[in-house]
Amino acid sequence: MKNNQYIQMENRVKEAFDAATPDVLDAVLAGCEKEKGTVITMTNQKKSSKFTKWAVATAACFAMVIGCFAAYGALAPADKIDTAPKSPITSTASAVATVVTLDVNPSIEIKADATEKVLDVLALNKDAEIVIGENDFTGKDLDQTVSTLIDSMIEQGYLNQTTNSVLVSVENENEATGNSIKDKLANEITDKVTTEGINGSVIGQVVSSDDSGLAELAKAHGITVGKAKFICYIIGNENKNFADYIHYSITDLNALLKASAEENKGGKGEEKNYIGKDAALKIALEACKLTLDQLDEYPAIEIVVQRGEVFYDIFFKISEYVDEYNHSSQSFHYYVNAVTGKIPGAGVTEPNITAKEAIAIVLDSLGLTEDEISELECRFNDMESGLPMTYVVAFVKNGKLHAGLVDAMDGTHIRTEVY
Amino acid sequence: MVAIGHGNKEALAKLYHLVSSPVYSFALSILRNEEDAKDIMQDCFVTVYRRAGQYQKQGNPLAWILTITKNLCLMKLRARKRVSETPLEDFEFTLTAPEGTASEDRILIEGCLNTLALQERQIVVLHAVWGFKHREIASLLDLALPTVLSKYNRSIKKLQKMLE
Numbered sequence: 001m002k003n004n005q006y007i008q009m010e011n012r013v014k015e016a017f018d019a020a021t022p023d024v025l026d027a028v029l030a031g032c033e034k035e036k037g038t039v040i041t042m043t044n045q046k047k048s049s050k051f052t053k054w055a056v057a058t059a060a061c062f063a064m065v066i067g068c069f070a071a072y073g074a075l076a077p078a079d080k081i082d083t084a085p086k087s088p089i090t091s092t093a094s095a096v097a098t099v100v101t102l103d104v105n106p107s108i109e110i111k112a113d114a115t116e117k118v119l120d121v122l123a124l125n126k127d128a129e130i131v132i133g134e135n136d137f138t139g140k141d142l143d144q145t146v147s148t149l150i151d152s153m154i155e156q157g158y159l160n161q162t163t164n165s166v167l168v169s170v171e172n173e174n175e176a177t178g179n180s181i182k183d184k185l186a187n188e189i190t191d192k193v194t195t196e197g198i199n200g201s202v203i204g205q206v207v208s209s210d211d212s213g214l215a216e217l218a219k220a221h222g223i224t225v226g227k228a229k230f231i232c233y234i235i236g237n238e239n240k241n242f243a244d245y246i247h248y249s250i251t252d253l254n255a256l257l258k259a260s261a262e263e264n265k266g267g268k269g270e271e272k273n274y275i276g277k278d279a280a281l282k283i284a285l286e287a288c289k290l291t292l293d294q295l296d297e298y299p300a301i302e303i304v305v306q307r308g309e310v311f312y313d314i315f316f317k318i319s320e321y322v323d324e325y326n327h328s329s330q331s332f333h334y335y336v337n338a339v340t341g342k343i344p345g346a347g348v349t350e351p352n353i354t355a356k357e358a359i360a361i362v363l364d365s366l367g368l369t370e371d372e373i374s375e376l377e378c379r380f381n382d383m384e385s386g387l388p389m390t391y392v393v394a395f396v397k398n399g400k401l402h403a404g405l406v407d408a409m410d411g412t413h414i415r416t417e418v419y
Numbered sequence: 420m421v422a423i424g425h426g427n428k429e430a431l432a433k434l435y436h437l438v439s440s441p442v443y444s445f446a447l448s449i450l451r452n453e454e455d456a457k458d459i460m461q462d463c464f465v466t467v468y469r470r471a472g473q474y475q476k477q478g479n480p481l482a483w484i485l486t487i488t489k490n491l492c493l494m495k496l497r498a499r500k501r502v503s504e505t506p507l508e509d510f511e512f513t514l515t516a517p518e519g520t521a522s523e524d525r526i527l528i529e530g531c532l533n534t535l536a537l538q539e540r541q542i543v544v545l546h547a548v549w550g551f552k553h554r555e556i557a558s559l560l561d562l563a564l565p566t567v568l569s570k571y572n573r574s575i576k577k578l579q580k581m582l583e
Binding site: 005006009010011012013014015016017018019020021022023024025027028029031032188191192194195196197 | 428431432435436439440443444447453457460461462464465466468469470483486487490491493494497523524525527528531543544546547548575578579
């Protein structure tokens, strides 16, 4: 029971602060109006959400490997770092003391002098060009520049609740200085994303220019040295293929890192955040009304990530043998959410638009007709794979492969990429 | 929050009337500067307006608003640190505004900001003005519940003594 004197004091404190609070509602509303009128800078391109990146990934995968359904977590070509020489946005004769790379999907390199004033800001991929836009960061403080770039990533939809991880890699000859800058920038970004209501995850690391092996690895795969180091850290000593990881976003790599830690966690089941492989398999088997002893062999179960969420990727087969001339087999492929145990899209199988309509939507958006293109193919991705229902419309125009994505539920033209 | 997310300013105004005092008092308890706290309050509601569409319901929306307030305050502190090295607690706080505030209220607020330590101020404001429970405050400030309870009791006693 609370003491009456306490209650009185609490009330008095509340009343005092209520009375002392200035009224700034008009200024707030004016500020909101200003925000509303602010044209999002940089570009008039459509926001690039993680969904669209997935869609492009699926398109690319579809175009190159028609029929291969296991495109989960596949590469978005836009993620690829362009290693061709770039014209720096700014250029000065000052010596570069620190190089910072920011990786989300946009990858940006910032060069700064010893006083942490920005010399150059380089877009390392197309998304980064959108993020940087027309901004000139010459002479600005490094932390303010990072803050502005993070703001832009949020505005452009590259950083949100589902794509919420930022990798900050700092290179400086002096390791202590590098660490200090890394901590400062990581704090700045954490504050920024939290303030924007995003439950973000910021990974900071110091990279060394002495590590030529890492630089070569990064160059060979068209990714930043920072991302290369992060992948190496995730793979550790395990015998895994580095190239398999380069197409993951930082959010997915981060989820993979956590998933790996989770899988290795000991203790009782209830102490773990993930349902575990056995439980996931049980859910998958229940979904297709089979039992373990009906399967040809024990299923292949792997952990995969997509849009920052971790899934158990389960594949199994059953074969029915009648006689030497009559036998059949059926394969099953499920993604079971590692936390919720749900199979995404279960029960939703019918698109709202037809393939013909999807083709028309893509061609209309490009001002093309079927007569002007060749090798037209359209494929429907249902939600069995755990991904949004889309049509992938692939065709060739002027010798270039085009892959367009259309939301199969509402007919939205998501994006068309040219390869 | 849904209505604000759709750009409804009336909904924002309603929210403002509900939580402007908590936002301001928390900012003031950290910054000990009325102008800065006023700026934070303004920035906080503009941020809420901009970001409400992306807000995903995760328990109490007040906690989200508090997080925004706290982070804006931390950014302000960092910016302040860049231009001045004077430690925050090294000056006496005097309430100047707004006009019409009863002298007793002024004394109480000044006492709260001058007598109590940073964490104590935050705990008192979060409990008395925001209405958070002690266990919620423990979670929000990353403190143990007994620590919150003892700091709260000590703070109230200090304020009572000050007003005697």
